[in-house]
Amino acid sequence: MSAATVDTLRRGNAAASVPAGDTASSRSDHIKFAVFAIAVLTMPVWLSPIGAGYPDLVQKFAIFGIFAIGFNILFGLTGYLSFGHAAFLGVGSYAAVWSFKLLTMNVVPAMIFGVLASGVFALLIGYVSLRRTGIYFSILTLAFAQMSYNLAYSVLTPITNGETGLQLALHDPRVLDGPAEAGLPTTTLFGMETIGYPGFYVCAVMLIVAYYVAMRITRSPFGMTLRAIKSNQNRMNYTGFNTRPYTLAAFVISGMYAGLAGSLMAVVDPLAGAERMQWTASGEVVLMTILGGTGTLLGPVLGAGIIKYFENIFSAFNDQVLGRIFDFLPEVLQNLMVTLVHPFVGEGWHLTLGVVFMLIVIFLPGGVMEGIGRISARISRSRSNRSS
Amino acid sequence: MAILDVQGVCKDFGGLRALNQVNLQVREGSVHAIIGPNGAGKSTLLNCFVGRLKPDTGSVTFNGKSLLGINPHEINQAGVARVFQTPEIFADLSLIENVKIPAFAKRDGAFRLDLWSRTDSHAEVRDHAEAVLEDVGLADKRHMHAGSLSRGDKRRLELAMCLVQDPKLLLLDEPTAGMSRADTNATIDLLQRIGERGITKIVIEHDMTVVFTLAHTISVMAQGAVIAEGEPEAIKGNPRVQEAYLGGAHL
Numbered sequence: 001m002s003a004a005t006v007d008t009l010r011r012g013n014a015a016a017s018v019p020a021g022d023t024a025s026s027r028s029d030h031i032k033f034a035v036f037a038i039a040v041l042t043m044p045v046w047l048s049p050i051g052a053g054y055p056d057l058v059q060k061f062a063i064f065g066i067f068a069i070g071f072n073i074l075f076g077l078t079g080y081l082s083f084g085h086a087a088f089l090g091v092g093s094y095a096a097v098w099s100f101k102l103l104t105m106n107v108v109p110a111m112i113f114g115v116l117a118s119g120v121f122a123l124l125i126g127y128v129s130l131r132r133t134g135i136y137f138s139i140l141t142l143a144f145a146q147m148s149y150n151l152a153y154s155v156l157t158p159i160t161n162g163e164t165g166l167q168l169a170l171h172d173p174r175v176l177d178g179p180a181e182a183g184l185p186t187t188t189l190f191g192m193e194t195i196g197y198p199g200f201y202v203c204a205v206m207l208i209v210a211y212y213v214a215m216r217i218t219r220s221p222f223g224m225t226l227r228a229i230k231s232n233q234n235r236m237n238y239t240g241f242n243t244r245p246y247t248l249a250a251f252v253i254s255g256m257y258a259g260l261a262g263s264l265m266a267v268v269d270p271l272a273g274a275e276r277m278q279w280t281a282s283g284e285v286v287l288m289t290i291l292g293g294t295g296t297l298l299g300p301v302l303g304a305g306i307i308k309y310f311e312n313i314f315s316a317f318n319d320q321v322l323g324r325i326f327d328f329l330p331e332v333l334q335n336l337m338v339t340l341v342h343p344f345v346g347e348g349w350h351l352t353l354g355v356v357f358m359l360i361v362i363f364l365p366g367g368v369m370e371g372i373g374r375i376s377a378r379i380s381r382s383r384s385n386r387s388s
Numbered sequence: 389m390a391i392l393d394v395q396g397v398c399k400d401f402g403g404l405r406a407l408n409q410v411n412l413q414v415r416e417g418s419v420h421a422i423i424g425p426n427g428a429g430k431s432t433l434l435n436c437f438v439g440r441l442k443p444d445t446g447s448v449t450f451n452g453k454s455l456l457g458i459n460p461h462e463i464n465q466a467g468v469a470r471v472f473q474t475p476e477i478f479a480d481l482s483l484i485e486n487v488k489i490p491a492f493a494k495r496d497g498a499f500r501l502d503l504w505s506r507t508d509s510h511a512e513v514r515d516h517a518e519a520v521l522e523d524v525g526l527a528d529k530r531h532m533h534a535g536s537l538s539r540g541d542k543r544r545l546e547l548a549m550c551l552v553q554d555p556k557l558l559l560l561d562e563p564t565a566g567m568s569r570a571d572t573n574a575t576i577d578l579l580q581r582i583g584e585r586g587i588t589k590i591v592i593e594h595d596m597t598v599v600f601t602l603a604h605t606i607s608v609m610a611q612g613a614v615i616a617e618g619e620p621e622a623i624k625g626n627p628r629v630q631e632a633y634l635g636g637a638h639l
Contacts (some may be wrong), residue, residue, distance in 0.1 A: 235476040
């Protein structure tokens with residue numbers, strides 16, 4: 001073996017044992033960030049060959065990407081598994097729609113109010129929930145989220161408009177917009193309409209900002225402290241850290257990310273319903289994070305994209321579509337295949353998601369990011385073998 | 389002058405009296421060993437110093453300030469660091485991060501919301517952490533996962549995490565338990581070297597070589613009480629100690 005190969009191997013081993021956030025240089029971070037930003041902004045282009053380039057879906061990718069990045073700050077970095085993060089999504093949506101109703105159709109104040117409202121809400125829920133760790137913390141957050149969900153349908157109807165959901169109306173004051181024209185207004189960014197692709201670009205820019213902030217947090221002393229809390233909270237106490245304000249700050253930050261995602265949902269479609277706060281929505285962001293790669297920067301965004309993509313593709317399949325796919329088979333086999341695959345598509349696409357999720361957790365506990373890491377390690381290994 | 393002053397400390401667990409009227413004065417700059425058979429209450433006593441346990445009665449005063457009823461992180465911020473019987477390190481982090489974290493705690497206090505600066509831009513913290521890793525002989529492993537270290541190296545890492553804070557009082561709970569002879573000797577060397585910095589140390593230890601090499605003062609505990617205290621030579625010859633702890637055998 002050549003000296004260069006030995007060196008490559010050694011570097012390969014060292015890289016495998018280096019935890020994230022330690023050796024990553026400022027320069028490589030900024031290159032990754034630039035690539036990420038370009039990839040996000042060009043999503044409508046490079047996603048259209050797989051039928052995902054249209055505004056509704058790329059908007060969802062960006063919005064749920066933000067939600068998952070924020071969730072990962074709490075779960076991936078700090079090690080606290082919240083099962084109630086959809087509550088903050090809902091609060092963000094309601095706050096944004098109220099901003100549209102009372103103040104202006106401009107999306108900037110709506111996003112600011114969405115982030116602030118969910119931040120305050122997260123401060124309250126976090127203050128109580130973080131008195132416990134582990135499963136008890138998870139149960140507390142789940143309980144709070146379900147309480148919020150039920151309150152939205154009952155006593156809080158004056159704020160949430162109950163089952164109908166909070167919507168725009170002709171007689172809304174909108175004090176900053178001046179007299180209304182005919183018909184319901186659309187959301188704007190300082191006069192520019194933000195539906196369709198412009199709506200996507202608002203979401204995309206926010207996703208890029210969200211990624212950048214998460215990157216700074218991960219590389220900061222605060223981020224390192226969060227990872228240390230995840231690793232050994234007991235040692236942290238005897239090391240002179242008051243861990244409670246750190247975990248609370250992580251909780252509030254991730255709640256604000258969820259609030260931003262919620263307000264963007266209202267930006268692209270100005271209505272808010274309580275079903276956004278249901279526990280299934282809280283569970284979904286857990287799946288996204290684990291599927292993509294817990295504790296990584298990019299993983300949660302990938303997880304969110306993959307889940308939203310498959311939700312969209314598989315839920316659109318019906319028996320006719322399946323029949324066409326298996327057209328090449330003899331009729332008996334074709335019918336058999338359609339019957340077998342039927343439960344996994346359409347309404348049953350969650351079954352597919354469940355199977356994929358199980359496979360990932362069993363074979364790739366580090367999610368898609370671990371898969372990418374393994375493949376790139378294999379490629380560099382075979383390349384160094386060839387060179388020797 | 390006593391940097392740590394323990395007066396009349398009692399602690400009951402259910403019906404069991406774990407600590408019975410313990411008095412202890414630790415001189416500033418000295419190495420004070422606490423020895424005694426298993427179950428004598430040594431670790432329980434240490435837990436009372438760091439805020440893990442609260443004594444039922446009595447007082448624990450460090451540098452003129454009571455340590456009772458305040459949180460572990462406040463005790464650490466006051467200048468008390470502890471090495472545990474089983475090493476408590478950040479297994480998922482690299483060695484250099486393991487040492488940087490206590491260095492940040494020492495520099496920035498118990499809480500500071502620094503979200504925006506890069507961790508590696510704090511050059512003085514990094515340099516200090518690297519110097520301490522060098523001191524304990526782990527500098528070449530600084531980018532390894534702490535969880536992948538051998539047990540002896542984990543103990544040295546934990547010691548580095550305490551030393552980087554430059555504590556006034558260092559508590560060592562069986563720093564050589566489960567170590568090979570060679571590792572034990574290396575640890576003795578290390579503790580002697582850091583002894584030159586004048587950090588007051590309390591050592592709980594079963595290995596008599598370690599105790600008699602390092603300690604200036606020895607307290608012997610049995611059944612929750614201090615039964616003898618004195619310089620190593622006096623303790624060696626004390627018949628009560630030999631009876632209670634060494635089963636009558638001579639050292």
